[in-house]
Amino acid sequence: MIQNYQDAMTICKWAGYPDLFITFTCNPKWPEIVRFVEERGLKSEDRLDIICRVFKMKLDALIQDLRKNKIFGSVKAYIYYRVSKRGATRSHSFFLYKEDKFPTADAIDHVISAEIPDEQVDPVYHAAITDFMIHGPCGDDRRNSPCMVDGRCSKYFPKRFTERTIVDEDGYPIYRRRDNGRTIKKNGVHLDNRYVVPHNRYLLIRYGAHLNIEWCNQSRAIKYLFKYLNKGNDRVTASFYHSSSEDNMEKSVDEVNLYYDCRYISSCEDAWRILGFEIQYRDLAVERLSFHLPNQHNVIFSDAEID
Numbered sequence: 001m002i003q004n005y006q007d008a009m010t011i012c013k014w015a016g017y018p019d020l021f022i023t024f025t026c027n028p029k030w031p032e033i034v035r036f037v038e039e040r041g042l043k044s045e046d047r048l049d050i051i052c053r054v055f056k057m058k059l060d061a062l063i064q065d066l067r068k069n070k071i072f073g074s075v076k077a078y079i080y081y082r083v084s085k086r087g088a089t090r091s092h093s094f095f096l097y098k099e100d101k102f103p104t105a106d107a108i109d110h111v112i113s114a115e116i117p118d119e120q121v122d123p124v125y126h127a128a129i130t131d132f133m134i135h136g137p138c139g140d141d142r143r144n145s146p147c148m149v150d151g152r153c154s155k156y157f158p159k160r161f162t163e164r165t166i167v168d169e170d171g172y173p174i175y176r177r178r179d180n181g182r183t184i185k186k187n188g189v190h191l192d193n194r195y196v197v198p199h200n201r202y203l204l205i206r207y208g209a210h211l212n213i214e215w216c217n218q219s220r221a222i223k224y225l226f227k228y229l230n231k232g233n234d235r236v237t238a239s240f241y242h243s244s245s246e247d248n249m250e251k252s253v254d255e256v257n258l259y260y261d262c263r264y265i266s267s268c269e270d271a272w273r274i275l276g277f278e279i280q281y282r283d284l285a286v287e288r289l290s291f292h293l294p295n296q297h298n299v300i301f302s303d304a305e306i307d
């Protein structure tokens with residue numbers, strides 16, 4: 001992980017701050033997956049290998065779109081990481097370094113949107129937003145939402161209404177979210193523009209998955225980079241205990257508590273690794289130069305030379 005971090009820093013040194021932060025999440029309901037599993041009377045979670053393969057194909061296509069088809073302009077470099085949260089979400093996060101920077105609000109509006117479209121004018125877009133890009137409900141409407149930490153939404157939703165996109169004094173973008181009365185109903189709650197996750201219309205419709213695009217705040221981006229690279233493996237604390245059901249008999253229950261801090265690899269993580277797909281990837285290549293102390297250089301023998 002330290003080595004990967006050093007590689008990322010080397011790219012930053014050469015390419016400058018990253019410009020876009022993209023999170024692409026796998027959708028187990030993609031028609032390619034559903035078609036395959038339904039024919040066999042299975043559910044998508046029964047065939048994690050198929051999910052992983054399809055996701056990898058879409059991921060490669062997305063990289064193609066960004067890199068070769070230049071949908072956001074010329075790309076200098078990118079780094080991506082596999083992100084998994086308790087194995088439930090399979091997603092990849094990209095840091096994209098562009099050739100031409102776009103620090104103006106107009107330029108941001110051109111690639112990133114955070115509003116609900118008109119259902120009559122653009123029904124396909126509207127359906128994609130409904131399926132993938134509405135956060136919540138959380139807060140008072142749903143206190144047990146997974147995003148809730150200490151009684152607050154950890155992703156800071158709802159955002160506030162803004163007439164136009166601005167970049168605040170800290171360089172942090174506030175996307176346009178007009179108070180136009182448009183809402184989308186989710187779990188019985190009407191959610192407005194304040195709950196839309198920033199995205200790009202073209203990519204959202206093309207990939208049919210949760211695809212979050214954020215313009216990077218220059219200094220905070222580095223902090224994120226650091227955070228992602230140092231996140232480490234998923235861990236789980238497992239506890240085994242035996243307790244007496246007749247707890248009124250005695251206060252001291254015969255109880256054994258063993259806590260283990262275990263490394264945890266979920267089944268989808270597992271499939272991804274077995275198929276040999278990259279957990280982290282970067283383009284620009286970074287060459288790691290090895291050096292050694294005097295008289296302690298490495299010597300490599302091939303199998304044929306050892307007898």
Ligand SMILES: [Zn+2]
Nearest residue numbers: 138147153157
């Ligand atoms: Zn929330």
